[in-house]
Amino acid sequence: MTLEQLGRLSNYSVASATVVLALAFLAYAAQWSLARNVAMTKVLAGGEDVSLEESEVKADRSDAAGGIGFSLTVLAEVILIIGVVTRGLSAERVPWGNMYEFGIIAIAVALAAYLLLVKMWDIDWVGALVTLFAMVVLGSTMLFVYVPPGPLVPALDSYWLVIHVVAAIVAGSAFLVGATASVLYLVKARAERLTPEDQRTGFLWKMPTSGAIDQVAYRVHAFAFPIWTFAALIAGPIWAQAAWGRYWGWDAKEVWAFITWVFYAAYLHARATAGWRGKAAAILALVAFGTFMFNYIGVNLFVGGLHSYAK
Amino acid sequence: MSDTDTSELSPLEFLRWGWRQLTSMRTALSLLLLLAVVAIPGSLLPQRGVDARAVEAYLNDNPKIGPILDKLGMFSVYTSPWFSGVYLLLMISLVGCILPRSRVYYRALKARPPKAPKNLTRFPASIEFVTTSSPEEAMSAARRALGRARVDVVERDGSHELSAESGYLREAGNLVFHISIVVVLVGVAMTALFGYRGAAIVAEGDRFSNVLTQYDEFGSGALFDRDKLPPFSFNLDNFSATYQVDGPQRGAPLSFEATGTVSDGVDGADKDFSIRVNHPMKVGGASVFLVGQGYAPVIKVTNPNGDVVFDEPVPFLPADPSYTSNGVVKVAEAEPEQLGFQGFFLPTFIQGNDGATRSAFPAPYAPIIGLFVWHGDLGLDKGIPQSVYVLDKSNMTQYMDDKDPKKGYRVSLQPGESQTLPDGHTIEFVSLKQFARFQIASVPGVEIPLIGIVLGLIGLIGSLSIKPRRTWVRARRENDSRTVVQVAVLDRVPRVDLPADLDRFIQRMQEPLQLSEEGDV
Ligand code: HEM
Numbered sequence: 007m008t009l010e011q012l013g014r015l016s017n018y019s020v021a022s023a024t025v026v027l028a029l030a031f032l033a034y035a036a037q038w039s040l041a042r043n044v045a046m047t048k049v050l051a052g053g054e055d056v057s058l059e060e061s062e063v064k065a066d067r068s069d070a071a072g073g074i075g076f077s078l079t080v081l082a083e084v085i086l087i088i089g090v091v092t093r094g095l096s097a098e099r100v101p102w103g104n105m106y107e108f109g110i111i112a113i114a115v116a117l118a119a120y121l122l123l124v125k126m127w128d129i130d131w132v133g134a135l136v137t138l139f140a141m142v143v144l145g146s147t148m149l150f151v152y153v154p155p156g157p158l159v160p161a162l163d164s165y166w167l168v169i170h171v172v173a174a175i176v177a178g179s180a181f182l183v184g185a186t187a188s189v190l191y192l193v194k195a196r197a198e199r200l201t202p203e204d205q206r207t208g209f210l211w212k213m214p215t216s217g218a219i220d221q222v223a224y225r226v227h228a229f230a231f232p233i234w235t236f237a238a239l240i241a242g243p244i245w246a247q248a249a250w251g252r253y254w255g256w257d258a259k260e261v262w263a264f265i266t267w268v269f270y271a272a273y274l275h276a277r278a279t280a281g282w283r284g285k286a287a288a289i290l291a292l293v294a295f296g297t298f299m300f301n302y303i304g305v306n307l308f309v310g311g312l313h314s315y316a317k
Numbered sequence: 318m319s320d321t322d323t324s325e326l327s328p329l330e331f332l333r334w335g336w337r338q339l340t341s342m343r344t345a346l347s348l349l350l351l352l353a354v355v356a357i358p359g360s361l362l363p364q365r366g367v368d369a370r371a372v373e374a375y376l377n378d379n380p381k382i383g384p385i386l387d388k389l390g391m392f393s394v395y396t397s398p399w400f401s402g403v404y405l406l407l408m409i410s411l412v413g414c415i416l417p418r419s420r421v422y423y424r425a426l427k428a429r430p431p432k433a434p435k436n437l438t439r440f441p442a443s444i445e446f447v448t449t450s451s452p453e454e455a456m457s458a459a460r461r462a463l464g465r466a467r468v469d470v471v472e473r474d475g476s477h478e479l480s481a482e483s484g485y486l487r488e489a490g491n492l493v494f495h496i497s498i499v500v501v502l503v504g505v506a507m508t509a510l511f512g513y514r515g516a517a518i519v520a521e522g523d524r525f526s527n528v529l530t531q532y533d534e535f536g537s538g539a540l541f542d543r544d545k546l547p548p549f550s551f552n553l554d555n556f557s558a559t560y561q562v563d564g565p566q567r568g569a570p571l572s573f574e575a576t577g578t579v580s581d582g583v584d585g586a587d588k589d590f591s592i593r594v595n596h597p598m599k600v601g602g603a604s605v606f607l608v609g610q611g612y613a614p615v616i617k618v619t620n621p622n623g624d625v626v627f628d629e630p631v632p633f634l635p636a637d638p639s640y641t642s643n644g645v646v647k648v649a650e651a652e653p654e655q656l657g658f659q660g661f662f663l664p665t666f667i668q669g670n671d672g673a674t675r676s677a678f679p680a681p682y683a684p685i686i687g688l689f690v691w692h693g694d695l696g697l698d699k700g701i702p703q704s705v706y707v708l709d710k711s712n713m714t715q716y717m718d719d720k721d722p723k724k725g726y727r728v729s730l731q732p733g734e735s736q737t738l739p740d741g742h743t744i745e746f747v748s749l750k751q752f753a754r755f756q757i758a759s760v761p762g763v764e765i766p767l768i769g770i771v772l773g774l775i776g777l778i779g780s781l782s783i784k785p786r787r788t789w790v791r792a793r794r795e796n797d798s799r800t801v802v803q804v805a806v807l808d809r810v811p812r813v814d815l816p817a818d819l820d821r822f823i824q825r826m827q828e829p830l831q832l833s834e835e836g837d838v
Contacts (some may be wrong), residue, residue: 023351156566164595217813228781235774240767248595251606251756252514253763254505255367256395261360268353272346274781278810279342304361 012096013155019089020110020148026082027141033075034134040068041212067210075133076124082137083117086144091115097155102171108302109147113140116179123183129222131213139182166245172194173237178188178298180230185295187223188288191216195285220284222279227291233269238263262301269294339406348407355403359394362386366393369534383772408502415495422488427734429469430482433789434805439561442815443805444823449831452477452792455802459790462825466788476793479484483703483786484809490779497773504765513546513603516757520613520630521750526550527601527757534706547601547759551579551590556751558610559639560679568639568678575607575753592755602759611635611642612662614686614732614746618648621741626650632752633662633686634706639676640664645708646688647695651742655695657708658728660688684749688718690738785809788822 092112094101101107117140124130195216197206213219242263243253254260273290274280282290326334338344363371372392375380376383390397437443448455456470456477466483515535519525529535537543554577561569573594578587581600592597597604613630620626623744626648633644646658665678666685674685693713696703703709716726716739728736728744735745791803806819 154566156569157561157571166595185318197515215813221813232774232778232781235770235777240770240774244767248597249606250608251597251604251758253760256359258360258369261356265353265356265360265674266351272349272353275346275349279346281343282346 009096009098009155012092016077016089016092016096016155017148019085019092019237020144023082023086023089024086024148026078026135027144030075030082031076031134031137031141033071033078034137037068037072037075038134039092040063040071041207062166067224071129072133075137076121076130079117079133079137080121083121084138086110086114086117086168093155097157099157100168102167102175104153105151105302106147106153108171108175109143109151112125112175112178112302113144115175116140116182119176119179119183123222123226125224129183129187132183132190135186136183137190139186164248166241166248170237170241170245173233173241176235176301177230177237180226180233181295182229184223184226185292187219187226188291188295191219191223191288192285194219195288220288222289227270227273231274234267235272238267258305259301262305266294266297266301269297334528336413339410340417345407345410345414348410352403352407354396358391359400360479362391362394364392364394366395366536381506404502408499409735411495411499413497415492418488418495419492425488426485430467430480430787432471433478433480433791437789437791437803437805440805440807442807442819443803444819445801445803446802446827447830448802448827449798450800450829452556452794452800455792455800455826455830456790458826458829459503459788459804461829462822463788466786476791479788479790481788481790483788484783485785486587486779487783487809488780490776490781490783493776494773494780497769497776500769501766501773504533504762504769508763510538510540511762512758512760513541513543513762514756516608516754516756518632518752518754520632520752521553521556523630523753524550524552527603531790532757547603548583549579549581549585549601549603551598551600551605552577552587553753554578556610556753558680558751570679573607573610573753575755592753602679602761603757604759606755606756606758607753609635611640611752611754612681612684613750613752614662614666614684615749616646616686617735617745618651618656619743619745620651626652626742628747630752631748637676638679640679641676643706645706646709647697647705648742649695649697651692651740654692654739654740655697655713656738656742657691657693657695657710657713658688659691659708660686660728662686681749683731685729685731686746688744689725690728692716774820775793786813790826 088103090107093107093110102111109167116136120129120132120136124133190213194210194213197210198216215223242260246255246260247253269290273287273294276287276290323751363375365372374388379386386392390399392616394400395693409531433594434440438445450458456479459479459481460468460470463481463483467485468479468481470479471796472478513536515532517525517532525531527546529543529546553575556575558573559571561567561571568782575592577590579590579598579600580587590600592598592605592607594607597606599605611632611634613632615630616627617625618627627646627650631644631646633642635642640663642662642664644660644662646656648656648658663674663676663683663685664681665676666674666681667677667683670672674687691708691710691713696709696712718726726739728738730736730744730746731782732746732749735743737743787807787809789805792800794800804819804823806815808815812818
């Protein structure tokens with residue numbers, strides 16, 4: 007295949023992966039909505055107007071939709087990986103040299119993290135949010151920041167690119183999963199406070215307890231935070247030193263990497279501070295993720311600075 | 318913390334109260350959040366330390382709000398009193414937090430695991446089972462299942478009690494992490510105090526000597542002696558740049574390389590060097606980085622008598638990826654009036670449909686300079702240092718076009734061409750050179766923060782992954798064939814999966830034991 011053909015194959019793959027993700031999202035959405043009247047335990051539903059069989063059929067259908075959603079996500083991930091690899095082959099370098107490429111590879115890694123965690127901790131309840139987010143990010147990177155494959159700008163031509171960016175992407179993917187879990191924690195904790203026992207039907211009540219969701223969120227963040235520390239505060243400065251002659255220069259990108267780091271540190275503190283545990287901590291995690299996304303989108307597009315070659 | 322009524326406190330008590338507030342977890346958290354927030358403006362507004370020219374431009378464009386923001390320190394956020402204030406408070410709080418925690422930790426290291434509470438089954442993660450094995454066997458089974466934990470066993474009132482604690486390294490990791498933050502910040506401050514950093518533009522064929530006057534920009538720490546710049550010099554023989562010539566990314570830079578000879582010390586021998594992006598040169602305790610490049614047309618100005626009054630490469634600063642560049646030529650020796658030129662350089666010019674010229678490619682395939690001309694006083698001897706890239710026109714008059722007096726008189730030259738000005742001087746675009754912009758920096762002791770942060774990372778991983786756990790087991794012989802065993806576990810950090818962990822522990826523990834028919838109670 008010629009480089010152009012590889013580049014085209016990559017574009018088709020990314021586009022197809024987006025479509026498959028949309029289908030996966032629909033399946034996960036169906037999983038939620040089909041479980042609307044299904045009680046937490048099937049026995050509970052027996053006494054209500056929904057008959058036992060009907061409820062069971064619905065629950066089965068909901069599970070099937072969830073299974074389809076999972077399979078489609080696997081498929082999307084495979085296609086997306088083909089897209090990333092062919093992108094690298096067509097540009098003849100590692101495929102993370104500009105904003106478009108950061109976007110697609112970050113989603114590939116985030117989906118991998120999600121699929122892995124489904125296998126490890128059964129977290130398929132975050133499926134709808136993860137696929138929705140992935141679909142939106144992929145779609146908008148294709149629409150707004152696409153650039154054809156080409157060489158790296160010289161400042162990026164370093165093995166620190168590989169180390170720094172891989173670490174940032176792995177941390178970012180985990181932050182995404184963590185943020186999703188935090189959203190669901192807030193939803194579930196609120197529902198647990200407000201919903202009487204006998205009205206607890208629907209997908210929300212098939213999800214783990216808010217305590218368990220919080221635990222997932224914490225673990226994912228605790229995994230991501232050291233990696234982010236490494237990416238932003240060790241690998242980044244060392245590379246900046248080689249490329250620009252200073253370790254740290256308060257460039258817009260560096261400022262926001264620092265802000266993200268401080269917010270996640272605050273999140274970890276909040277979990278150990280009376281009065282901040284739970285809701286406030288979860289909100290902090292979401293704000294921290296917001297600063298991370300702003301660094302990727304806002305700083306690249308609106309602020310500029312040394313790092314804005316990523317455009 | 319309860320809201321103590323502070324009005325009744327003596328000054329000492331008040332200080333102590335303030336200190337406790339400052340070092341409380343809640344304050345640490347608030348200060349962290351505050352630090353993140355006060356860092357934001359520096360990313361949205363131009364900063365003097367990063368791009369002084371952008372700050373000037375901002376002040377020009379925003380004459381109303383600009384000076385107010387300037388007063389507030391918004392253009393040097395990271396050295397402003399309020400940013401430093403938050404940062405210092407956080408440091409104090411951090412140190413005030415580390416010291417007592419270290420003491421507590423030191424004591425905990427020497428202490429034995431806490432005694433088993435009376436009622437173990439009251440704990441959320443607890444279990445009771447019955448075995449036919451003896452209490453001693455139950456104790457040794459528990460000990461084996463606990464692995465490397467610190468374990469105490471006592472016999473009291475006929476029952477055997479085991480207390481165990483594990484995961485001591487978590488707190489150690491946490492302390493190492495917090496201490497390393499202090500090390501990093503102190504280390505960074507030290508490097509800033511003793512280091513220096515500057516930038517210089519060097520055209521091909523020119524020599525750079527490491528003295529203050531050769532820098533365009535220079536900054537150094539308070540404890541750095543500016544007269545003690547290490548003596549070294551280098552000659553930039555050649556600068557080469559390559560660009561993507563075809564395909565969709567046409568014009569994208571591929572490589573930049575500066576080569577020449579360098580001599581270390583006052584009269585060191587010349588050695589060849591090559592500097593590329595990401596590959597700095599080390600000399601005289603400093604590192605020389607290639608951070609930019611552009612074109613420096615060699616311009617010659619001859620007076621009406623035929624004497625050369627100006628002949629040197631003039632750097633034009635690139636303004637876009639195809640190297641549309643802006644520059645200024647100051648001819649101080651022109652008489653009777655000094656001459657000033659301001660305009661652009663295009664490496665590969667093309668004429669658009671609208672008649673305007675622009676640059677189509679970054680490499681010099683069809684270079685051109687276009688300049689407007691002023692005559693008068695350049696203002697060089699007012700004693701105020703002037704930027705070589707800005708023309709002070711306050712005492713100068715522009716030459717206007719003969720045919721259309723509304724338009725400025727224009728000089729437009731390709732290499733080898735010359736043009737005679739209205740006052741009889743001749744300007745020639747002799748040849749084209751490139752320039753490189755180097756950043757020269759010395760950061761003594763930079764290893765300290767780097768080692769600090771790596772240690773901190775190791776501590777952090779320990780602190781986030783190690784479970785601090787207490788385990789208690791109580792075994793009591795009820796009659797000849799029956800031992801009741803109670804087990805409880807408690808994590809210092811609350812977790813929901815503790816019961817599952819307890820189950821696994823019980824399984825490990827029960828392996829060597831004979832369970833009674835009755836099973837669990
Ligand atoms: C420069 C500012 C600080 C940063 C970046 C920072 C960062 C962190 C991080 C990431 C953790 C998580 C580790 C874990 O969960 O075990 C942590 C934990 C902790 N920090 Fe800080 N910290 C800072 C300042 C402080 C200060 C000033 C205090 C004292 C009040 C403090 C007290 C603690 C304590 C007690 C923990 C343990 C929490 C737990 O048991 O989970 N930190 N810190």
